Amino acid sequence: MFAHEFMRNALIAGSFVGLACGLVGWFVVLRAQVFAGDALSHVAFTGALAAAVLGFNILAGLFVVTILGGIVMGILGDKARADDVTIGSLFAWTLGLGVLFLSIFTTQDSAGNGTAGVRVLFGSIFGLSTADVRISVVLATLAGALLLAIARPLLFASLDTAVAAAQGVPVRPLGLGFLALLGLVAAQATQAVGALLLLGLLAAPAGAAHRLTANPYRGLLLSALFAVGSIWIGLTLSYVFPTLPPSSMIIAAAVGIYVLAITTTTTVSPRALWLRLANGNVA
């Protein structure tokens, strides 16, 4: 498996993408901003297509548009937290723009390359070049370092916004900075695992980590481990069974870990749970 260059590239780039997503994802889940990550992954898709249509460097377009998207969400939302309705409205418009650029792109391309949008959406982790890998590694490291640099005040601001603000923590700039960082990670993941599947790496490993421990350092570590682990499991599965697409397998692994974390921490027996459900009492 390690003899193939495409496999080595996928594993290296994937590990760094997983690391960044796992770390940032822990804060995303803590701040209940998974929806923002979801929206940003679509912003990334639109940004890449826009750059392709307008003839800019796709990578540059992807990063600029996605980071800007994060900042706009923060500005439009209350307290730089971006409420769901604001995100939703911006999101819907982004999708519309994506459709526009996709239609221009497909008519421009004389071959009628209708799968281009699909590739941006779902990624092609087995098609990464060595240069792509280098970019992935550098950006993931940058994102991880930035996050760790603001981790303490961000944790404070996320757990108790009012008290943090009273203590002089710059809550609003932190929130905006975090959304911009999320944009960076979304853009970086998009070129590797595709825009749509980023969500799974943000939500599932971090969700599992939050379920298992309330300690922030242990949680961050677990979340990163789960994300990198899902990438490895997914890639191996896809290598062993070539008909299964790698992106789907990675997400399946991540969600599998999440479900496992929930079932192992649920103290109620399945029978008792069923009885409660049958009685209409889910809480």
Place this chain on the structure above:
Amino acid sequence: MAEAAIFQGLSWNLLADLRELFTYPFMVNALEAGTIVAVMAGVTGWFMVLRRQTFAGHTLSVIAFPGAAAASLAGLPLAVGYFGFCGLGALALAGIAGSRRSLSAESAAIGSLQALALALGFLFVSLYHGVLNGLDSLLFGTFLGITTQQVTVLLVVAATAVALVAIAARPLFFASVDADVARAGGVPVRLLGFGFLLVLGLSVAETSQITGALLVFALLVTPAATAHQLTSRPMLGITLSVALALAVTWLGLALAYFSIYPVGFYVTSLSFGLYLLVRLTRALASRRRTTGRLALEGA
């Protein structure tokens, strides 16, 4: 978009252009379907925004995609996949909402559910090699390829959804605004929450057949969000939401007819433009009010 080549674009005679719009059956079908979808999305979307379930709504619209892909893989009619998967998704989301854990746990659970849906959809599509060309229309819809039979189905589903919401409107509103008081008052809050998600799933499943899985969302969220910005009165808000959804759908369809760009782009841009405009006006008005008050206090 092969038909687009025949049209001459917009002429100076607006009336003739309007008449031309209605001469083609596909255009009449699109307008009828758009109208039905807009009314339904306006009503259910208003409650979705009120209940802060935008993320859940988007997840339902994503679940429509593996539904359609699974149906084409199994050789079943697409509608079976759309409705089946959206129904299951509504069940799962109701379970997540019903567990009443923290906001962050809910966010992670919905996100994981949606990611799983996407992964499944992509898996089905790659197992079924033939559909890849249709994937774009699966995701982004075929507004201009609707048959008369589809319009009838749409009408029946939409009427059911709107009727259900109308019947439950009062308790649903109560339960959405203050769940605890409503529960104390004997309103079946949990049942209503689940029922609403089912209706939302129904609307999404239906709408996604026309606008595609991704754009459903545009009609559900943006007109409703604009209406909520303008008024907090329920009846007026719902009426506004429906009116806005209708306006952007009709305008979007007409604009798309006279240009080469897709309907989805116009519908989303118009509704987002309106939303921004309303928010900007409100922000300016509230600033003027505060500065006015400050000036008064100073004097």
